[in-house]
Amino acid sequence: MQERNVCVESGCQAACCRNISGQMATTKEFFLNAFPMAELVDSPNTVIQKIVNHEEGVYYSILNNWWISFAISGVCPNLDSNFNCLIHESRYYQNVCKNMKNGSEDCIRAMEISKSGILQEV
Numbered sequence: 001m002q003e004r005n006v007c008v009e010s011g012c013q014a015a016c017c018r019n020i021s022g023q024m025a026t027t028k029e030f031f032l033n034a035f036p037m038a039e040l041v042d043s044p045n046t047v048i049q050k051i052v053n054h055e056e057g058v059y060y061s062i063l064n065n066w067w068i069s070f071a072i073s074g075v076c077p078n079l080d081s082n083f084n085c086l087i088h089e090s091r092y093y094q095n096v097c098k099n100m101k102n103g104s105e106d107c108i109r110a111m112e113i114s115k116s117g118i119l120q121e122v
């Protein structure tokens with residue numbers, strides 16, 4: 001049985017699962033298990049430009065062995081048509097997603113940004 005999705009129940013269509021960028025503490029291998037289609041680019045600036053230029057996909061650059069700069073341009077490929085995360089129960093579910101709590105400041109900001117169409121930083 002699927003766990004309750006309080007975000008869907010509150011009427012949000014996964015505002016924080018699209019057009020987001022930031023940095024996360026993770027290895028390249030762990031990141032690629034969550035986002036196997038992600039494309040390596042040369043720098044964090046290029047990562048950001050992918051969202052600015054509306055080039056849909058997941059992009060990353062490696063800052064060091066434990067830090068990655070990433071962008072999900074457009075809708076996250078792990079989001080299903082019912083606005084549930086396909087990797088939520090997997091061990092590769094990323095901390096940046098885990099830390100996004102319904103009703104938190106970041107959540108409210110994500111919903112506001114989603115309505116305005118501006119880049120969201122995490």
Ligand code: SF4
Nearest residue numbers: 007012014015016107
């Ligand atoms: S955390 Fe907030 S923005 Fe993200 S899906 Fe839930 S309600 Fe929507």
Ligand code: SF4
Nearest residue numbers: 017076078079085097
């Ligand atoms: S991995 Fe899941 S929770 Fe994270 S952005 Fe994608 S769909 Fe949303």
